[in-house]
Amino acid sequence: MAERITPRSENYSDWYVDIVLKAQLADYSPVKGSMVIRPRGYALWEHIQRGLDDMFKATGHTNAYFPLLIPESFIHKEAEHVEGFAPELAVVTHGGGEKLEEPLVIRPTSETIIWSMYKKWIQSYRDLPLLINQWANVLRWEKRTRLFLRTTEFLWQEGHTAHETEREAREETLRMLEVYRTFAEDYMAMPVLTGVKTESEKFAGAINTYAIESLMQDRRALQAGTSHFLGQNFAKAFDVQFQTRESTLEHVWATSWGASTRLVGALIMTHSDDNGLIVPPRLAPTEVALIPIFRSKNKAEVLPRARALYDELRTEFRVELDDDENNSPGWKFAEWELRGVPVRVEMGPRDIENGQVTLARRDTGEKETVPTDQAAERIRTLLQEIQKNLFERARAFREENTHYPATYDEFTALFNGGANGFAVVPWDGDPATEAQVKTDTKATIRVLPFGNEDEAAGKQCIVSGKPAKHIAVFAKSY
Amino acid sequence: MAERITPRSENYSDWYVDIVLKAQLADYSPVKGSMVIRPRGYALWEHIQRGLDDMFKATGHTNAYFPLLIPESFIHKEAEHVEGFAPELAVVTHGGGEKLEEPLVIRPTSETIIWSMYKKWIQSYRDLPLLINQWANVLRWEKRTRLFLRTTEFLWQEGHTAHETEREAREETLRMLEVYRTFAEDYMAMPVLTGVKTESEKFAGAINTYAIESLMQDRRALQAGTSHFLGQNFAKAFDVQFQTRESTLEHVWATSWGASTRLVGALIMTHSDDNGLIVPPRLAPTEVALIPIFRSKNKAEVLPRARALYDELRTEFRVELDDDENNSPGWKFAEWELRGVPVRVEMGPRDIENGQVTLARRDTGEKETVPTDQAAERIRTLLQEIQKNLFERARAFREENTHYPATYDEFTALFNGGANGFAVVPWDGDPATEAQVKTDTKATIRVLPFGNEDEAAGKQCIVSGKPAKHIAVFAKSY
Numbered sequence: 040m041a042e043r044i045t046p047r048s049e050n051y052s053d054w055y056v057d058i059v060l061k062a063q064l065a066d067y068s069p070v071k072g073s074m075v076i077r078p079r080g081y082a083l084w085e086h087i088q089r090g091l092d093d094m095f096k097a098t099g100h101t102n103a104y105f106p107l108l109i110p111e112s113f114i115h116k117e118a119e120h121v122e123g124f125a126p127e128l129a130v131v132t133h134g135g136g137e138k139l140e141e142p143l144v145i146r147p148t149s150e151t152i153i154w155s156m157y158k159k160w161i162q163s164y165r166d167l168p169l170l171i172n173q174w175a176n177v178l179r180w181e182k183r184t185r186l187f188l189r190t191t192e193f194l195w196q197e198g199h200t201a202h203e204t205e206r207e208a209r210e211e212t213l214r215m216l217e218v219y220r221t222f223a224e225d226y227m228a229m230p231v232l233t234g235v236k237t238e239s240e241k242f243a244g245a246i247n248t249y250a251i252e253s254l255m256q257d258r259r260a261l262q263a264g265t266s267h268f269l270g271q272n273f274a275k276a277f278d279v280q281f282q283t284r285e286s287t288l289e290h291v292w293a294t295s296w297g298a299s300t301r302l303v304g305a306l307i308m309t310h311s312d313d314n315g316l317i318v319p320p321r322l323a324p325t326e327v328a329l330i331p332i333f334r335s336k337n338k339a340e341v342l343p344r345a346r347a348l349y350d351e352l353r354t355e356f357r358v359e360l361d362d363d364e365n366n367s368p369g370w371k372f373a374e375w376e377l378r379g380v381p382v383r384v385e386m387g388p389r390d391i392e393n394g395q396v397t398l399a400r401r402d403t404g405e406k407e408t409v410p411t412d413q414a415a416e417r418i419r420t421l422l423q424e425i426q427k428n429l430f431e432r433a434r435a436f437r438e439e440n441t442h443y444p445a446t447y448d449e450f451t452a453l454f455n456g457g458a459n460g461f462a463v464v465p466w467d468g469d470p471a472t473e474a475q476v477k478t479d480t481k482a483t484i485r486v487l488p489f490g491n492e493d494e495a496a497g498k499q500c501i502v503s504g505k506p507a508k509h510i511a512v513f514a515k516s517y
Numbered sequence: 518m519a520e521r522i523t524p525r526s527e528n529y530s531d532w533y534v535d536i537v538l539k540a541q542l543a544d545y546s547p548v549k550g551s552m553v554i555r556p557r558g559y560a561l562w563e564h565i566q567r568g569l570d571d572m573f574k575a576t577g578h579t580n581a582y583f584p585l586l587i588p589e590s591f592i593h594k595e596a597e598h599v600e601g602f603a604p605e606l607a608v609v610t611h612g613g614g615e616k617l618e619e620p621l622v623i624r625p626t627s628e629t630i631i632w633s634m635y636k637k638w639i640q641s642y643r644d645l646p647l648l649i650n651q652w653a654n655v656l657r658w659e660k661r662t663r664l665f666l667r668t669t670e671f672l673w674q675e676g677h678t679a680h681e682t683e684r685e686a687r688e689e690t691l692r693m694l695e696v697y698r699t700f701a702e703d704y705m706a707m708p709v710l711t712g713v714k715t716e717s718e719k720f721a722g723a724i725n726t727y728a729i730e731s732l733m734q735d736r737r738a739l740q741a742g743t744s745h746f747l748g749q750n751f752a753k754a755f756d757v758q759f760q761t762r763e764s765t766l767e768h769v770w771a772t773s774w775g776a777s778t779r780l781v782g783a784l785i786m787t788h789s790d791d792n793g794l795i796v797p798p799r800l801a802p803t804e805v806a807l808i809p810i811f812r813s814k815n816k817a818e819v820l821p822r823a824r825a826l827y828d829e830l831r832t833e834f835r836v837e838l839d840d841d842e843n844n845s846p847g848w849k850f851a852e853w854e855l856r857g858v859p860v861r862v863e864m865g866p867r868d869i870e871n872g873q874v875t876l877a878r879r880d881t882g883e884k885e886t887v888p889t890d891q892a893a894e895r896i897r898t899l900l901q902e903i904q905k906n907l908f909e910r911a912r913a914f915r916e917e918n919t920h921y922p923a924t925y926d927e928f929t930a931l932f933n934g935g936a937n938g939f940a941v942v943p944w945d946g947d948p949a950t951e952a953q954v955k956t957d958t959k960a961t962i963r964v965l966p967f968g969n970e971d972e973a974a975g976k977q978c979i980v981s982g983k984p985a986k987h988i989a990v991f992a993k994s995y
Binding site: 085109129134135178180 | 547556560563582588604606613621633634658670
């Protein structure tokens, strides 16, 4: 911990990399664009996985696993899909010492291989709905990468569902968007906007893409999860028809939805500070760090008391006892702050004398003392308070940085002057207008919020002055 | 369930494939050698993962994630490693539309990429031991594949640990072998032999390979998990040295250990029968299937009682209520048998009249009736009995099929006459003798049991007649 973390005010991008490397969440690998997720980073991902997986299962989904390698011809079966993904593919040309007859691509996403299987499995409406999720690695060749946020290989989950009717598929799309919103807000303490993407920002092969969008501390937006209504596009590309209740044949309706290790990056950039990581309690691999404070002369007095408290706390919390004798208390405080552990418990000779412990909360740095026999009870409520405070703090930050400029000059000044944040403005719905904004400011439409068309009625596009069709949320994004 | 499962006596190999496909555990994919793990098969893998992962964490390991793609040159750094894996590699030559400067291989195992990172992370004895596990997909180009047992891509875990001393690394190797043995026997109800592999059967790059070996119902052996003592081979290949407690520089000592989706195949082939899958309770995604038996006239009487019992049982067991009205009770019995659910609960009008339910156990087919208010208690003990019985039955089978032939003629007759099983015999330790046995019988040495050298003293090799160095366990294997 002698090494300094670049302050956010100095260079946000360097700050982020410092946190990731110094908290040992991830590391650069010898393979360009691929990262190594170190144990502390992977523990965060495991908690994210567990939370999401429970929610997927509670909404009727089961997990399965499909091949990593996909025949190149499959990617070409859906016109928009190939256009979107072809430039990002990694291609296996040789296997077992021989050149392959048909090259195989490493999955950038699994719609094509999965729908080739759904063709075998779906014959009748009785086989529907089919609600499958996959936890897997995927690979998209990226020119510019950033740890967790954009890497050539990443870990994710991808849900792929098949339905009898358009209505059911649309309901599923929105149900899973709501799962992502709930997870982001209740587990990650990360407030998100929800809505639909414009044509230019949607998934290659989707009819509609919905997303959750969050505002990072540098006031740039991050897309943290997407849910796609795929219509009958993939069913048609792979000729997946089913016998309906009326004995007719119809193409199956589809959705897909995904969230990735990018969430770890979002977590870091939403809450952490210049002292290191801050992890919301519900996702914290360690909720409590217990640090006995002693020298050799009072070790025999302090350590047994600390161990007794540790044994009590571990029945309820994910707690670590740091009784290492090589490092000073000050070094340990800084280390556990760097790691983002929500609550630190300090227990020294004077605390023991007074029958108390000191609790320090990571989010605010505040300290308090409580009687040792009430420590567990107080920690329980403190963890809830921290979880809530992190969410409220992030929401207040987002609200402070959500703007409603009245003119296009005000709008461009926001992004070109460095204020950034979300800009919520009327838009004429024209892709050309959207493209012009991007040229002028680098900002893009993150979402069109639900119900935005009604709100747009009677308003004028902030760019073109034409009648507005939507209220759009613009931001510069990761 | 109208479809017939090939009886084991008719064709064991067809029986196995029938179980896998008809119980919907897996399916063939359009990619040669790769399989699709369907939800029911994946649920088994999830239970296996959970069980093993808990044991890894209880022994001090954490999970991490390393890149899928490895620079081809890395594989060449350890001489035996490249010799073993080069023929099985899949090679990525193009990415993002361009030819790569150096080809990348898809990991067949991760020693090389991981040790290239350990070089960055290990400087001092204070950084040791490093106890990391990875859950991942790997790929080995295979000419002949079998669902779950041998597939080009498979899912596994691979532990990679780094230690200060040879002794610690050797202890770790055996600790993890014992984790595998415990898991196989206590969770999978699959008795295993443990021991060391011969030079010809060991992992490419290891000093010693230890394995758990199980006997399948066709009396062929299956290697179900391996633990390798790697010595300083990979530390030397990647130049990973650490400062010792004595301030000298030394190469790090290493282990690696793995178990894969092959375990699902082992589970099937150890316990299942001609009616379908049999899953040991501890790994059963569904422990209890509750089947109400009713016609339209008594539906209103039976269903609410069944639902009440379901609500009671689900607080304690993984239970499914099959109240579908389209299928007959007989169809449902066969279906839940096919799926291998350990206990079936039947509840019909007469049961209700008598205040009882009927319990059927999957392992023996035995039925019994119990008062409904004692059902949960009886199911609890029944699940334990089934777990135990499956293990005992498999162990008895193994003992019946473990042979101690006195002459080489008896030995070859075992394997060439189709009896197969394990043959435990003195061996002179000569690779040429081992090779001759393979030529004569297709049998290989599965393990040299612990302490075998002492037992071999004074005995003669069954093949050469020379003084025996080992007692070896031979079998034909998967």
